[in-house]
Amino acid sequence: MIKKLVNFELRFVQKLISFKLQYTKYSSYQGEISEAAENIINRDFHSEKPNERVLTDITEFSIPAGKVYLSPIVDCFDGMIPSWTVSTNPNADLVNSMLDDYHSKLKEDEKPIVHSDRGCHYRWPGWINRMNKYGYTRSMSKKGCSPDNSACEGFFGRMKNEMFYGRNFVGVTIETFVEIINDYIIWYNTKRIKASLGYLSPMEYRQSLGLI
Template identity: 55%
Template sequence: VLTEFAIPAGKVYLSPVIGRHGGMPVAWTIGTSPNAALSNGMPPDACSTLKDGEKPVIHSGRGRHYRWPEWIRIRKDNNLTRSMSARGCSPDNAAAEGFFGRIKQELFHKRSFAGVTMDEFVDMLDDYMVWYRDKRIKTEFGMSIMDRRRELGLVA
């Protein structure tokens, strides 16, 4: 699933993998075009975080980005099971859609990006993603998602 950010300098696209349990962005790609490179970039990064024997289900939209032969090859090479909801019904994408709402509320809406270049916005977005993953406090846990994962022994 991907989302678009339109700023005066142009459009920037974000394609993340969001963990359904905890809502942590596991991996992401950022680009200026909603192309194959954008959607193909994040599955290998996400898969590099898997432990031996883990075979997660990857929930995606029905968009062309997730039907391209290269994306399908990457999915198969990494033993990912794909799940897609029926048209107009996207519970599989709920984690990503909820994340998009939060990121747009916290980073994007009600801010002026006049004078911000595409490269500057890409850097801002990437910095936000790192902050969200590593530092943002999740009220439910009383700590960051990464700290919670450490507490549970899921990461070192």
């Protein structure tokens, strides 16, 4: 009887470990590979104008056809996603090309604070060199403190609730899923209303202020 109980408990623990490994959230943290930037944002996600304070991070989508990674810029002014990249590989090019694209859309005098977690992508030379070249200010969350970038995590949560969770992606190719992500973000920017913006979308809100 005792032996059977021990065997049952062992199988139960093994299942728990397997479940935890299966649902572990993607993390780009690889240790302290370079000097971290100061946490300038310090959980103050309010901005008086566009491209003043922006957030970034990487999130993973897993579908039967494979894994897809999204790297966006989230503007603290109104939640607009002015730039994003999607790839099947969470490598340096995913974030570097996103930053290059974002920079191409800014005015010469716009030099935002760019806040991220301590993921390796934001500690590698490619990212740091671009930040310096563009004159942007780096800001980083404290180690293992997700609330420091909660506004960006909030976007990921809303996005996945609205276009990912509860849907069946069996038979959907990677290429089609990338289109689904792109279409969602375009809709999010142009059509999805927010109470905090007077029930306008980010694009409509900026148009109402004469910003675009």
